[in-house]
Amino acid sequence: MQNLISQQLPGTKIGFISSDIDRRADLRSDSGAILTYRQSDSARFIGISGDAVASRDQKPDYDRPFAPAGEVETIFLGLDAGLDPWFAYRANSAVPTLALRPILLGGLLPEVELSRFAQARSLVHWHERHGFCANCGAPTTMQDAGYRRQCPACKAEHFPRTDPVVIMVAMHGGAILLGRQAAWPEGMYSALAGFMEPGETIEQAVIRETWEEAGVRVRDVRYIASQPWPFPASLMIGVHAVAEERSLHVDGNELQDARWFERDEINLMLNRKHPGNLYAANPYAIAHHLIGQAIEHV
């Protein structure tokens, strides 16, 4: 499906979906094998500090961790296309870093590197925020090369979170529905989105969120593509839907504005040629591609 999107929109790249990492989950519980990989000369290390990656000379530094290898906990990401092992670790906040978002925005690194960051960033953040057992409050320990935490007190096991988010473009006649949050850069409009909740389908979540945020009823939800979004660990589930009508009732808490845009205006926004300087998300975001495909259908 991601290939389909690349083919349909040549020249634009959706972020975080081009990883070459073979995760090799079968090795995670083999601490001997993991240690051998970690000590090998070919091992590569991604240092994560908040939303940034450890760097040297303004480039991500994969070659050496910033602390003695034995003292820093590492997460095994897997083997790359050349069978080199990759690890992630929490970088000391004092090391030089490059922020991930400008790297994304500027297209400063190949997609395959950004995609490794996504896995690294989500897992490091999860460990950072899950040092204690949610079931009993005791400190937990990292297991399975970073894919599990174990509570020595109550024996509970904890696994990394992946939070599904629905992101949707509603269509009606020749127009599509976009919104903007107050915190976004000026002029940016994008697809509506929201976290899924326990006990609902993707289709139900799309209907609920579009109603909650914009007061628009939709049907005929159609899955288009997905994207991991590592801020901190979302799975973006991208869909199109058909609106019952063009009514609007914007929830001022979630959105600052929502509008129905005609195809011609969207084309200008996608290509950054809008006379009012409006634009439609950035190409690394799945929203940009959902919008681009939608205007071929409305």
Next chain:
Amino acid sequence: MQNLISQQLPGTKIGFISSDIDRRADLRSDSGAILTYRQSDSARFIGISGDAVASRDQKPDYDRPFAPAGEVETIFLGLDAGLDPWFAYRANSAVPTLALRPILLGGLLPEVELSRFAQARSLVHWHERHGFCANCGAPTTMQDAGYRRQCPACKAEHFPRTDPVVIMVAMHGGAILLGRQAAWPEGMYSALAGFMEPGETIEQAVIRETWEEAGVRVRDVRYIASQPWPFPASLMIGVHAVAEERSLHVDGNELQDARWFERDEINLMLNRKHPGNLYAANPYAIAHHLIGQAIEHV
């Protein structure tokens, strides 16, 4: 999409997707409104104890909680089609209960009731297992009518988990790939499935899991439908995929067996007429419907 499945397979019902609850997230932070609903005569309460629902006379008991209303924490599920408010709570383990799985298997309750249970069960379980802050270990408190927990010590906020799972039927020529776990009832085969991990797309997870579990390479992943699975809080993302070949290499840890089945044999399994008493999941599970649709395509 769920309607599509119902239409294609009349007489069978997929579980947990027919909720009539309007969640009314806008009310959750309005503690006065929530209290008014809770005290109203029309309020309904679903008591959850493990995998079972509080009952009286062998029927779920929605009319009164089993403890004084003021002492039991309740989760606001939303308003039903008749605008009655629904709540969930953790039932005392001493109350009579009905186990959810036999209710499902036996078709003993209307789908709309089962679907409310899915929301109730996932949320109650999350609170049960998340009484402490994963960030600092301090006890947390329920907020937003059950959709958030707050740490008074480090101020961290915690939100209910929804764990995305890919569930897939791989096809090759006239055959489809099914597997079985050692713990399943004798004769049952179903779609392969696995938890998604941070940093991957749905399509990448399908490719990874099918390779890990059965040694089969797949491509052309196609989304079919989704289902909430409240044991405890999964989102089943159901897909079809095309296998590169019929090779098999079964991972004995995850699966006891996996096989390529021809269309005629699958038809017998779906209709419980297989001469060897094999059968293909149960109709309340999304797997049954993914399999049924797959044999129309292979």
